[in-house]
Amino acid sequence: MRWNVMGKYSGDIALSKAWDILTNSPNSFLIDVRTIEECIFVGAPWLKEIGKETVHMPWRLFPNMEINPHFITGITKIVPDINSELLFICRSGARSGEAAQNLAEHGYKYCYNITEGFEGNLNNKYQRGNLSGWKAANLPWRQN
Template sequence: MKHLLPRDAHEFVQKNPDALFVDCRSDAEYFFVGHALGAMHVAWYDAPDWDLNPEFVTEVKKLAGHSLDRPIVLICRSGKRSVEAAQVLEQAGFTDVSNVLHGFEGDLNAERQRGKLNGWRHDGLPWEQF
């Protein structure tokens, strides 16, 4: 697994149109907090029970056109869930998986706020909210 800073991940996705950019946060985070422009949504785990999505690998395979060699870039809130999801994808045979460090919202600062230190939004990268 590779680890990319948000700006590097954005550049990679822009330069590699075959790359599949996957946001693995919950439905609520993806739709209401916002998401990186161009990211497809496949929840790693979700409400109400916060169980792991048993179809995660299958859903990513479908989006990847069943190609295990297609570059996959994963993003979550802070870069932790995406590491777990990336490990599972690698175990399933994916060969080119990257994690976005600090995720979409970034790490917590001293006041326990996100978006103040780092992350996709903090870096001013393109995003949208429904």
């Protein structure tokens, strides 16, 4: 199933559409672009129940948050098929949007940004993780 035939950045998608693609398209990948530290301390999507594994490849590196110079080569080693559907997730949707656009510019045809991210928006107490995002949607995740 293809969601975009243009071969360019495919745009932002909601969690429900992302889950549908991951579940129904065998050539789809979830790429978590958060730092290793975020994944360890906050948790990460868990795709075992649909027979997949989340690809962890930070777009920006801690502590200075500079762009990872090995991002493109890392993704192309893990997902060499430019026709794969790549779904990018970060904390709240900003870094994943940058990463999706970058991969599209490097020839990948189906690059999507999951808008709510893993933790979603801040609530009225300035906390993430319970208002929106992967965790709040009760999609499968785990914490190390």
